[in-house]
Amino acid sequence: MGTRHVVGRVDEIPPGGSKFVQVGKFGVGVYNVGGEYRAVTNYCPHRGGPLCVGMRYPVIESDEPYQFEVSGSDEILKCPWHGWEFDLRDGISEVGTKRIRTHTVRVEGDLVVLEGV
Ligand code: FES
Numbered sequence: 001m002g003t004r005h006v007v008g009r010v011d012e013i014p015p016g017g018s019k020f021v022q023v024g025k026f027g028v029g030v031y032n033v034g035g036e037y038r039a040v041t042n043y044c045p046h047r048g049g050p051l052c053v054g055m056r057y058p059v060i061e062s063d064e065p066y067q068f069e070v071s072g073s074d075e076i077l078k079c080p081w082h083g084w085e086f087d088l089r090d091g092i093s094e095v096g097t098k099r100i101r102t103h104t105v106r107v108e109g110d111l112v113v114l115e116g117v
Pocket residue numbers: 044045046047048049079080081082083084
């Protein structure tokens with residue numbers, strides 16, 4: 001069994017919310033994406049930027065001009081250094097094949113628990 005860190009209570013990280021925890025070499029951001037918890041290392045695979053201080057926003061999809069849909073889940077995280085974007089749901093870059101490091105998050109009672117960092 002790996003390491004285990006209590007991040008906080010469930011009501012501290014509502015949908016759209018996040019919390020940073022200083023664990024591991026770079027720290028980890030824990031995000032509530034539409035009711036699902038995701039955790040990523042605070043290290044951008046491009047040049048090592050502090051990914052977790054980047055902005056979040058929803059996916060915006062368009063099939064034709066002037067028509068678009070917004071996901072409403074703030075699942076995209078944008079690195080503050082050069083603007084690479086990553087999907088918090090799978091950790092994959094929107095612009096290439098780079099992937100951010102993700103971690104397991106579990107809910108135990110009313111606690112959010114981070115594992116394996
Ligand atoms: S270090 Fe993150 S985009 Fe360059």
